[in-house]
Amino acid sequence: MSALILIELNGSEVSANSRAALTAALQLSDSVDALVLTNDSANASSAASMSGINTVKTIVDDSLEHANVEVASKLIADVMSDYKFLVSGSSTYSKNILPRVGALLDVQPISDVCEIKSSNTFVRPLYAGNVMATVETSDDTIVMTVRATAFEHAEDGGSAALEALSPAMPESNSTFISLQESQSERPELTTAERIVSGGRGLGSKDNFAMIEQLADKLDAAVGASRAAVDAGFISNDYQVGQTGKVVAPKLYLAVGISGAIQHLAGMKDSQVIVVINNDPDAPMSRMADIVWQVDLFDALNELNAYQV
Numbered sequence: 001m002s003a004l005i006l007i008e009l010n011g012s013e014v015s016a017n018s019r020a021a022l023t024a025a026l027q028l029s030d031s032v033d034a035l036v037l038t039n040d041s042a043n044a045s046s047a048a049s050m051s052g053i054n055t056v057k058t059i060v061d062d063s064l065e066h067a068n069v070e071v072a073s074k075l076i077a078d079v080m081s082d083y084k085f086l087v088s089g090s091s092t093y094s095k096n097i098l099p100r101v102g103a104l105l106d107v108q109p110i111s112d113v114c115e116i117k118s119s120n121t122f123v124r125p126l127y128a129g130n131v132m133a134t135v136e137t138s139d140d141t142i143v144m145t146v147r148a149t150a151f152e153h154a155e156d157g158g159s160a161a162l163e164a165l166s167p168a169m170p171e172s173n174s175t176f177i178s179l180q181e182s183q184s185e186r187p188e189l190t191t192a193e194r195i196v197s198g199g200r201g202l203g204s205k206d207n208f209a210m211i212e213q214l215a216d217k218l219d220a221a222v223g224a225s226r227a228a229v230d231a232g233f234i235s236n237d238y239q240v241g242q243t244g245k246v247v248a249p250k251l252y253l254a255v256g257i258s259g260a261i262q263h264l265a266g267m268k269d270s271q272v273i274v275v276i277n278n279d280p281d282a283p284m285s286r287m288a289d290i291v292w293q294v295d296l297f298d299a300l301n302e303l304n305a306y307q308v
């Protein structure tokens with residue numbers, strides 16, 4: 001009953017998602033290997049240093065610098081003949097690849113697992129997190145993604161064996177053209193300890209800069225509601241919620257966000273929720289640990305001017 005985790009890299013480093021996947025995999029099996037698809041064999045070393053992995057299998061090919069989903073899913077499905085479980089962190093990367101792996105293996109992937117009850121029974125959210133469903137699978141091979149906010153992030157401290165695999169690279173009908181990534185010095189949204197998030201209440205892109213200013217002051221990541229994204233205040237990489245990122249920081253500061261269920265689905269597991277909103281009946285105010293019921297511009301001016 002061995003498990004394989006699919007490693008997602010940020011540059012040469014293992015992502016927080018994959019560290020959560022390792023913790024989940026270790027709850028399923030004593031024997032956990034990792035798979036790295038990369039264009040540079042040196043990228044396997046950060047996976048090998050995570051504690052709890054037996055062997056890091058690598059497939060190295062120039063074309064894997066930007067893993068093409070058709071190629072990646074076939075490579076992973078072939079490796080899965082040795083494993084009962086495939087575990088990956090919930091992310092755009094895994095959402096792209098694992099459904100195809102499931103199709104190739106003819107099994108039903110289970111997404112966004114938040115709790116492992118047994119080797120075939122898992123808890124996952126439905127209806128934007130308003131219902132937690134316990135699901136049981138009878139598939140022989142179990143393909144799953146896990147929420148990085150629901151599992152500890154495995155630490156370094158291991159020295160896994162490295163094994164290079166050399167499969168023939170599958171054919172693909174699609175070709176990588178280019179990647180446009182937003183660059184930021186701020187903490188990454190899904191793993192940040194503090195998030196300052198702005199909503200429609202900010203009123204304009206220029207005003208949204210006050211959110212970014214406060215985030216920099218607090219060494220926090222910037223988040224946004226979908227209304228703020230749709231209004232063009234900030235790009236959709238920053239959207240928190242059902243159709244955005246799922247976060248669980250120590251501090252979530254929501255400014256001018258009403259707290260629609262689709263937004264709450266992405267941040268309700270935050271440890272401390274602070275709300276700046278002039279509407280005491282906003283759902284966000286009702287679920288907050290601290291509500292500052294003021295005009296948000298007064299609050300942001302005061303906070304941004306505050307000298308620590």
Ligand SMILES: Cc1cc2nc3c(=O)[nH]c(=O)nc-3n(C[C@H](O)[C@H](O)[C@H](O)COP(=O)(O)OP(=O)(O)OC[C@H]3O[C@@H](n4cnc5c(N)ncnc54)[C@H](O)[C@@H]3O)c2cc1C
Pocket residue numbers: 198199200201202224225226227228239240241242243244245255256257258259260261262263266276277278279282294295296297
């Ligand atoms: C299928 C689907 C998926 C969705 N996915 C997401 C998602 O992933 N993430 C998401 O966020 N939304 C999502 N939405 C949209 C969601 O339903 C809401 O429309 C959206 O979250 C509202 O954003 P908001 O809170 O910024 O805006 P509003 O609801 O308009 O709230 C603005 C808030 O600002 C406050 N405010 C205004 N001016 C001031 C001021 N001067 N001082 C203080 N407070 C002020 C108001 O009191 C209000 O509470 C989704 C919707 C659908 C249908």
